[in-house]
Amino acid sequence: MLESFEVDTSFGSYKVKVGQGLHSKLQPKKHAMYLVDDYHLRGLKLPMESLIAIPALESSKNLDYMSSIIEKMRELGANRDTHVYAIGGGIIQDITTFVTSIYMRGLSWSYFPSTLLSMADSCIGGKSSINVRGYKNLIGNIYPPNEVFVDMDFCKTLGPDEIIGGLAEAVKICYARGPEVFEQYLQLDPLYPLIGENGVKVIFSALLAKKWFIEIDEFxxxxxxxxxxxxxxxxxxxxxxxxxxxxxxxxxxxxxxxxxxxxxxxxxxxxxxxxxxxxxxxxxxxxxxxxxxxxxxxxxxxxxxxxxxxxxxxxxxxxxxxxxxxxxxxxxxxxxxxxxxxxxxxxxxxxxxxxxxxxxxx
Ligand SMILES: NC(=O)c1ccc[n+]([C@@H]2O[C@H](COP(=O)([O-])OP(=O)(O)OC[C@H]3O[C@@H](n4cnc5c(N)ncnc54)[C@H](O)[C@@H]3O)[C@@H](O)[C@H]2O)c1
Known part of the structure; x- marks a missing residue:
């Protein structure tokens, strides 16, 4: 089962695909660079020579750490033709959004969210939030990816609090969208554990509800x-x-x-x-x-x-x-x-x- 839709933004539109088995189809490309949550290093086969592994820690979202990633990208030969693939949760998303928006004034990028929070909520909307010294999410910008691949397979290794927390953000969006959308969402009975085709429908419903908000109020x-x-x-x-x-x-x-x-x-x-x-x-x-x-x-x-x-x-x-x-x-x-x-x-x-x-x- 594969669901998809497009998000319109002032940067152009981008496609969002929601399904299963999507990341295993990721083919290494010329001029590609990978910013990856180090948790996924063992599970994914990616070309190590163009990969930057990032620990998904709040301390990695720091402004000082951004310069080290930019420096590493330069050393690995990133230029304006480079397309960046980001794989991870909200921390990797925040970092990639920020870095790709400023590296040589902007690189194209694709996002594979890997936590339920990022799959059902943050992967669309294009926001970045970066910490400055002790101040959380003090700076940021909006720079959406060129495509988003939401792969349910990443849920298999998430614990109950991550699934339950992600579902809380998902129902929040559907409730905010209004009674009809909320009712349709409840019909899916989204509870832990979230698996298979119903999981795809749950994530798709939340993202479709969020699409309305980010298109009507991009900033x-x-x-x-x-x-x-x-x-x-x-x-x-x-x-x-x-x-x-x-x-x-x-x-x-x-x-x-x-x-x-x-x-x-x-x-x-x-x-x-x-x-x-x-x-x-x-x-x-x-x-x-x-x-x-x-x-x-x-x-x-x-x-x-x-x-x-x-x-x-x-x-x-x-x-x-x-x-x-x-x-x-x-x-x-x-x-x-x-x-x-x-x-x-x-x-x-x-x-x-x-x-x-x-x-x-x-
Ligand atoms: N940009 C946005 O719109 C936005 C929105 C909400 C939150 N955020 C930010 O996102 C961050 C939180 O992100 P998050 O909750 O998505 O996760 P995260 O990126 O903080 O990761 C949480 C943990 O889950 C692990 N992990 C990632 N994928 C996994 C998988 N498939 N299986 C098992 N473990 C996995 C990571 O290695 C890490 O240890 C915060 O910094 C928050 O400020 C950003």
Whole structure:
């Protein structure tokens, strides 16, 4: 089974293929260079003389490390005819997007995402985010690949938290796209483990939903901001747990907290209430294989630290907190609330309610 679609961008359009067995068909080409997650070195047969192996670590996404990759590319003879193949998750994608955009003012590139987060979400949209010294994702740009090959075979070696986290990002996109797309997505019953043709359909559905956002708002100014759903509440948990709670799992928990906050602060009702409850039930099922670990991590977290991390989110304004929450119309809305004691107590209540109602605490 092979699904495909095109993404239109101001850089031109690019094709996205979703299927199985795609990376094994990758034929070494003249003028090709490979930027590869070092995890894949043993599993893939690639020409070592034109390959740069990159450890998929946050420290590799550093501005200083970019110059060493550029230097290595120069030593290996990269020129304007060079086509770069990137194979790996979001870290390799961020690095390749950035490096190919500036090397000799731009090289063409193809991307094989290898984590579920990158397959179902980040592989389209063209964004890069690079850390500068201690500052995460401080700089970046937009430079989409020329083609994307999403190969389900990479899921075979991913653990439950990577699959569950990727599925959390996928349902987030489908929920953001609106009730009809969300309903169709739930029909696929996307849960761990994600395998075979259903897996292809799940990833394809999420990417098709994301295509709408990145075409209508290529530079992340309005509609695309809704894709931050779950992130403001979730990042605070991820950081407070010292990253014991994985990113995608934290996003799932963040979406649950946002549902509670929408009920408390915005009087969520109508189709929005029904839909967000359906999302809440689905997220509980999705997270259930990790429930013991999540409960243990949450019990160690201090809620004051969570709130301090929540306050530090760069999306807030000077006088207002900003967060994406479910709307009564059934989709999502960017919600602002004044920075006062009333809002703070509602936010704290939303965290507490989310975890007690869902039996993640106690
Ligand atoms: N550019 C974007 O649009 C975008 C969007 C979201 C996140 N990000 C960034 O992506 C990064 C997170 O990326 P990620 O979660 O995709 O993964 P990752 O690149 O951080 O990799 C996570 C781990 O999975 C391993 N791995 C990769 N493929 C594997 C496979 N098939 N089987 C087993 N292990 C595998 C890696 O070696 C690494 O140890 C963060 O730095 C985040 O800031 C970028």
């Amino acid at each position: 992340d100014r309005s509609e695309r901001l809704l894709l931050n759903y779950g992130h403001t509440f979730g990042h605070a948990l991820e950081a407070s747990s010292n990253f014991e709670i994985a990113h995608g799992v934290a996003v799932a928990l963040g979406m649950i907290v946002a549902i509670e906050y929408a009920s408390l602060a915005a009087g969520l009702n109508g189709v929005g209430k029904d839909n967000s409850q359906r999302l809440g039930f689905y997220l509980q099922r999705l997270l259930s294989p990790l429930k013991v670990e999540i409960k243990a991590a949450l019990q160690k977290i201090d809620m004051n630290t969570v709130f301090a991390k929540f306050e530090g989110d760069k999306k807030h304004r000077h006088t207002e907190y900003r967060m994406v929450i479910p709307s009564s119309e059934g989709g999502l809305v960017l919600f602002s609330s004044p920075k006062n004691n009333q809002t703070r107590s509602l936010i704290q209540k939303a965290y507490q309610q989310a975890f007690s109602v869902n039996d993640f605490l106690g």
